[in-house]
Amino acid sequence: MARPVKYDTQQLLDAAAELVVQGGPAAVTMSALAQAAGVPNGSVYHRFAGRSVLLAEVWLRSVEAFQAGYVDAMALEDPYDAAAAAARHVVDWSRCNPELTAVLAYSPADFGRDDWPDAAARRLTTGNRRTLRAVRALARRLGATTPAAAERVTVAVLDIPYGIVRRHLRTGTRIPSYAADLAERSALAVLADAATAE
Amino acid sequence: MARPVKYDTQQLLDAAAELVVQGGPAAVTMSALAQAAGVPNGSVYHRFAGRSVLLAEVWLRSVEAFQAGYVDAMALEDPYDAAAAAARHVVDWSRCNPELTAVLAYSPADFGRDDWPDAAARRLTTGNRRTLRAVRALARRLGATTPAAAERVTVAVLDIPYGIVRRHLRTGTRIPSYAADLAERSALAVLADAATAE
């Protein structure tokens, strides 16, 4: 019925993520993407209405992929098991998805969030809210009542594992194999310390 | 002897840091800086030879200010006191220097490290090495022998406090007053857990 599509959106997003690895969000220009993917300049605009839409897609694809597994990990019955699984997931997922992790090393603001179309902005807040709810639910199951206690849970299941990942990302060293164990143990140590405080 | 200087370098760097807060390193353009500081376009070039020099100065000023106090904090005699002080310093310093902290949320690469002049690159490696040495010395004093044990110390004195700071930076929420306590306690919990493992 018509000419078939020649360029896959996903392959463009992959190339864009690769550009983020090499030079951050600023390196993701429409022309650089076209060149990196071996696509004519104008063809990029047939997939993404503009640069802000492209950047939104790059971010959302990464964050949604991460959050899906992260929320799943916290669904385990025992709250300590859930916390341990969540901490491990951050490290393991990052090891398996270095390009997507490089994207998440920035913030939505760095990907021009202010210029995103409304639909993209909504996807972002929806995903973030769901994740926040999951963490808060876990905090409740762990007996956290005050804001400080809830934040301690966040430290355990997010700040610690992501801090490890981020440091290796920045220094260029590969994430060592013991990193997941380290993240889990450190997370549980913080949670155990919180339990003794009650 | 000659016309006196009219624009202070520090005030330009302050304006540049403010630009980083609002829009990341990409927003630090020579023209944007000139406009933000109320300085003519060309005058910026009388202070900084080019954009790469400017970005290098912005980064180095922030990181050196941070590292100075950080290394000092680890000089305490008792290694656990030193670790606690280091963890607290990260949070306290970030609370007191939000603009400089916003700069450190990125990496030297985001500030165009590859284009820095040699002198700036040397300043960076010198400061980083000194800091790394201090952390490694602390790890030794805490009895860490394996790489995994040393990294656990890094988790305690850097990843945990900085993770807390970074999360608040990203969400736009102010760092709560209990954050320093939370960082210290979490750090000591991780270190205590490490001690029981031996």
Added chain:
DNA sequence: ATCGTTTTGGAGATACCGCTCCAATAGTTG
């Protein structure tokens, strides 16, 4: 084979950025 429909490709308009250059400027000195 021909038609209709959708995708493609790339040249070019517009805007912005880094950077240069040099006349004008404003203190300092004698």
Added chain:
DNA sequence: CAACTATTGGAGCGGTATCTCCAAAACGAT
């Protein structure tokens, strides 16, 4: 007051990025 000198200011050049536009291309349907 006049001469000297380092600093200043802004117009403008070259390069690059975003985005538009429409003829050409490539397939399915008839």
